[in-house]
Amino acid sequence: MKEMLIITPGPTAVAENVRLARAKVTTNPDIDLEFYDFYKRTCDKLAQFLKTKNDLRILAGEGILGLEAACASLTESGDRVLVLDNGIFGHGFAEFVELYGGQALLLQSSEKEAFDIEILEKFLEKDHDFKYATIVHCDTPSGVLNDLSKICPLLKKYGILTVVDSVAAMGGEDLQVDNWQIDIALGGSQKVLSAPPGLTIVSISPLAYQAMENRQSPIASFYCNLLTFKDYYEKKWFPYTMPISDIYGLDQAVDNILFDQEILKRHAMIGKATRKAIKNSPLELYLQNGYSNTVSVIKVPNGLNDQELLRKMRQDYQVMITGSFDRLAGKVLRIGHMGENARTSKVAYSLYALQKVLEESGLKFETSLQEDFLQALK
Secondary structure (H helix, E strand, O other): OOOOEOOOOOOOOOOOHHHOOOOOOOOOOOOHHHHHHHHHHHHHHHHOOOOOOOOOEEEEOHHHHHHHHHHHHHHHOOOEEEEEOOOOEEEHHHHHHHHHHHHHHHOOOOOOOOHHHHHHHHHHHHHOOOOOOEEEEEOOOOOOOOOOOOOOOOHOOOOEEEEEEOOOOOEEOOOOOOOOOOOOEEEOOOOOOOOOOOOOEEEEEEHHHHHHOOOOOOOOOOOOOHHHOOOHHHHHHOOOOHHHHHHHHHHHHHHHHHOOOHHHHHHHHHHHHHHHHHHOOOOEEEEOOEEEOOOOEEEEOOOHHHHHHHHHHHHHHHOEOOOHHHOOOOOEEEEEEHHHHHHHHHHHHHHHHHHHHHOOOOOOOOOHHHHHHHHHHH
């Protein structure tokens, strides 16, 4: 069996040193005091990476755990929560809010563009009585990137706590938690960090802790209760057994990120070059603006079937890209140039494979996706 080239928008390819780190001899993380120090050092490195002095925690669960945990920990019955909706995951936050008794108000903006700040400004002038607001940094199904540097300070101007899903952007796009006044920032191990799936990253501000501690009712969950970790280091007690091998791997992945001083530049160059190659072809990008440098989303050409295209890429060229889901199912293809995927040779070959499969399916090209991509990088 030939090794598959993974160019999906998460999970991503995992670096060899991360895989090897997960093979270290393990101890009992519940009672090994040295592991508490190791966990804390890893959290501190992640905080440095996120440019924050807030508490940082690593949770045992895929990135969706963080989204639910934030809503579970903040939401009480009747709380009004503003959900900024310009994508499938943005819209989906409302389900978590309502699951824990909150009243989700969806504020919509075009899902083909970055969230319109003017819409938010005009809305908040009339109505800003919200406990917190949810925002998706990069909405992975469409690849739209929202400008947190403007959105979060605007919300904080009205005293609204900010909860940000940066799972698909964290590491590949600039993220300044403190400067942008983000109360809860959420990430996942399997995207730009390029570790295996299974871990959530969450930073928690003092104001977010205060809101959790001043609740009138207890948090209606144990596993999703962010307060259970609050004094873990002083008490030398985790609320559940930590997946020690996964955290060994994540620690190495964070070291890789911190060592890569050009990571944002690399993602920007590869994202821009990918989009330029696509625009110079018969293909069409799904978005009109708000392009993320971690994922490019392409409309499926008329008359073609996304699953058949994806199958041929896997079978004939050993390349794994992906389609999308929900209302975008069958309509788009997604190339995840993030983390270990964001390497020139990998993206170039993936574009070559995509063009070959499309040509075999009857689409005519006058240019080369691969050559245009490489030329755009010069």
